[in-house]
Amino acid sequence: MRFLTSFVGAILEAWQEVRVHRGRVLLSLVGVTVAVCALSASVAVTDLAQRAVLEQAESSSGRPFTITGNVSANGTPVPGEADEAWFETLDRFDISYATRVAFDYAPVQLPEGVADASLLYVDQPYATLHRTRMLEGAWFAPGDRDRLAPAVVVNAALWERLGSPDLSTHPVISSSRFEGSDLVVIGVYASSSWDTEPALMMLAPAAIAALPPGTFDGLYPYYEMWVPEESGDELMSLVSSDLSSRLGEGFSVDVYRSDYGALMDDPTAALRMLTLGIGAVILLLGALGLLNIALVTVRQRIREIGIRRSMGATAGRVFFSVMMESVVATAVAGVVGVMLAVLIVKLPIVEEFITQGLVEDLPPFPTSAAVFGVVSAVAVGALAGVIPAVVAVRVKPIDAIRI
Amino acid sequence: MSLLELDDVTRTVPLPDGDPLTILSGVDLTVEPGDRVSIVGRSGSGKSTLLNMLGLLDLPTTGTLSFDGVDVRTMRSGRRDRLRGSDIGFIFQQFNLLEGRTATENAVVPLIYASGSSFWRRERLAREMLERVGLGHRLDSLPGSLSGGEQQRVAIARALVRSPRLILADEPTGALDLETGQSVMDLLDEIVEEREAALVVITHDPAIAARGDRHFRLVKGTLTAASSSSATIDDEPFPSDRDVTAEVTG
Incomplete structure (x- = not known):
């Protein structure tokens, strides 16, 4: 007291x-x-x-734990069978968030003239892996791969150079890369303020269908998978050996962790x-x-x-x-x-x-x-x-x- | 059992050159409950040292100082502090009110160190005490806005708010005019009697000293009993300040 x-x-x-x-x-x-x-x-x-x-x-490099896989055949582009092997591996290990990624360039028609734009071919889960945030419109829906006019999402720089059109009017972009096909802009994704050059993304299956045969493989696409952190190292090893065994001799498989966690804590x-x-x-x-x-x-x-x-x-x-x-x-x-x-x-x-x-x-x-x-x-x-x-x-x- | 007892108490302090200076010498004093004791002495005679000792703020160098029959030197300092807080009330010549605090806040101070219901009811107790000393209308006044007499009344309220058994007053009217001093002393006597506390007044004013029942004179650190009339006390020659100074420095 x-x-x-x-x-x-x-x-x-x-x-x-x-x-x-x-x-x-x-x-x-x-x-x-x-x-x-x-x-x-x-x-x-x-x-x-x-x-x-x-x-x-x-x-830029994916959420922890992101595994990246590269497949090559003596330094030459890998034909579509690598994709098949990869999809089977994803099924086997029940990996839901995975995407193919390929870089490309395409001239696009803008109101002021033709400009080069960087192109990224991805699968639908890419937005989840890379925390892609939409400023306008929406990210790809599963049905977008089957559109006759391929759907694209563009960065803010490209959208502004297009005149910031209302996406509900289904604005289109023309590009000689796709032999004059119209690309329908369905969304605008956020990127850093220093990203000032035109860029767009398209679903990989749509790109494979729209591009001349073999073009996609020639872009050396790689594979990304987002897996639980606690089992990441183990899965990385399993994916590597599984892909190697599926592809057999003549292919080299390189699987590694690619998110920032691979470099530092x-x-x-x-x-x-x-x-x-x-x-x-x-x-x-x-x-x-x-x-x-x-x-x-x-x-x-x-x-x-x-x-x-x-x-x-x-x-x-x-x-x-x-x-x-x-x-x-x-x-x-x-x-x-x-x-x-x-x-x-x-x-x-x-x-x-x-x-x-x-x-x-x-x-x-x-x-x-x-x-x-x-x-x-x-x-x-x-x-x-x-x-x-x-x-x-x-x-x-x-x-x-x-x- | 005596409330307070000093038996052959001596207090010395070392001087810078190493020699001891004797401030109090062979002091014998007994204070019983209800006593009215007055001690007169000139400046430098050892009054303040004696007062501090009576208030357990200082300890004897030799001799025995007992409170309620217990030698205070055997007490731990915390117990002495608590005993002082609960059983001893101080009234100072310069009032020593805390600046920036109202009359009530000043009167509350001793109760801040109390425990139990006294602590939790401190505001009420302080206000009641201030009303008792006639300051019910100045509860929220700051010391600077109070007259000297009012400030001393606040000091009296503060000294008595924990109902101590011993009141020590050091020149309680020293900073007041004659009339105000008399009224303050009347009030102090009245309340002390009402509460059956012992009062020890240290003063150089023979008229104030004469109000006590027992009279002592402190000369050069030696306490001697004096006769009860103020005239007799006044007749005793005080040592001159020069004598005291010579003693202290010598």
Whole structure:
């Protein structure tokens, strides 16, 4: 019971002290508030940047765990039997998310003239593997492979050069690559802001049907599979041996992990360490400012401490109260700092700058950043409060009251 | 059993050159519940040191200081602090109110260190005590807006709010004019009597000292009993400040 009243009493004393000397407290906390704001904002920015980098990495090289397979026959294009073997392998291991990928170039007719566009032939699951996000229209549906006029999805750059047509009007693109066939634009996919050249994607079966025979094989298509991370390594080995045995002699099969996880665990780890380091230094500087003012203040409060001792305050209570003043004040500063960080990070211009338009769903301000900011502030308050508290305890009540 | 007992108490402090300076010497004093004790002495005679010792803020160098029959030197400092908080009330010459706190917040201070119902009912108790000292209309006033007499009344309320058994008053009227000082002392006597507490007043004002039942004189750290009339106390020659200074520095 005495512990409870002592604890509550010390908090009340601390709060009263903060309230009575709010001017001084506010000044002393400016540094801590700014430091916490910087720390929380840097953690949040790193989280957002990490999200952007990962989504960009997944967009280009696939989600973890993506397996890529290349099949060649003595360096020459592989005829369609490689496709058959691959589909059988997918069936055997029950791999649902898989796509063929082939790169091509095609001249396309734009209002201002003919322009070269990069072409990507894929299967329908490609969008899932690569987190392809649609800005307008829709991704390929299973029935799109059988269209007479092949369906395509285009990037924003091409769509804008077409005059940003309404997709419900079924705009078409002409390309000599398909012997004058019209390509129907059914969707516009998102890409990074630096992707300014025209690009489009078409379903591989539609491309095989529309292109002259053998053209698709000559593009050296490769195979991508998205498999569970926990069984990725095992499946990679199984897919490799299964494909090899199905294709037999004369074919070389190369199966490897191709998503960013093959290169490193977290591509933003270095950035995170850097921002945390900078934030920690800023927080340390804020703490030094706080400590400095707290030390001066406690020396000015010697008489008050003496009075409190004469009223029954124990040394332990004086220590705890002085330290709690620092903790209570920095906790408030921490909350204010985090609120400022949220305001800054959630500014549209800041979000756009960090994510570069790559993040599909912008996450809320990371809870971890907010908690980290407040906890750091309280920890700094406790540390910066210890030295003034020791000074306060060493005050001799007799001398203090006489001041 | 005596409330407070000093037996052959000596207090010395070391000087920078290593020699000890004797502030109190062979002090014997017994304070019973309900006693009115007044101690007179000039500046430098050891009054404050004696007051601090009576308030358990300082310990004797030699001799015995007992509270409720227990030698305070055998107590841990935390227990001494708690005992001081619960059983001893201080009234200072300069009031020593906490700046920036209202009268109620000042009167609450001792109760912040209490436990049980005293702690949880602290606001109510403080307000009741302030009303008792006639400051029911100044509960939310800051010290700066109170007169000297009102500030000392707040200090009295603060000293008595935990119903201590011993009140120590150090020059309680020293910063007040004669009339205000008399009224403050009237109030203090009244409340102390009402609560059956012991009152020890340390003063250099013979008129204030005369209000006590037992009178002592502190000269050069030595406490001696004096006669009950203020005239007698006044007749005793005080050592000059120069003498005291010579003693302290010598």
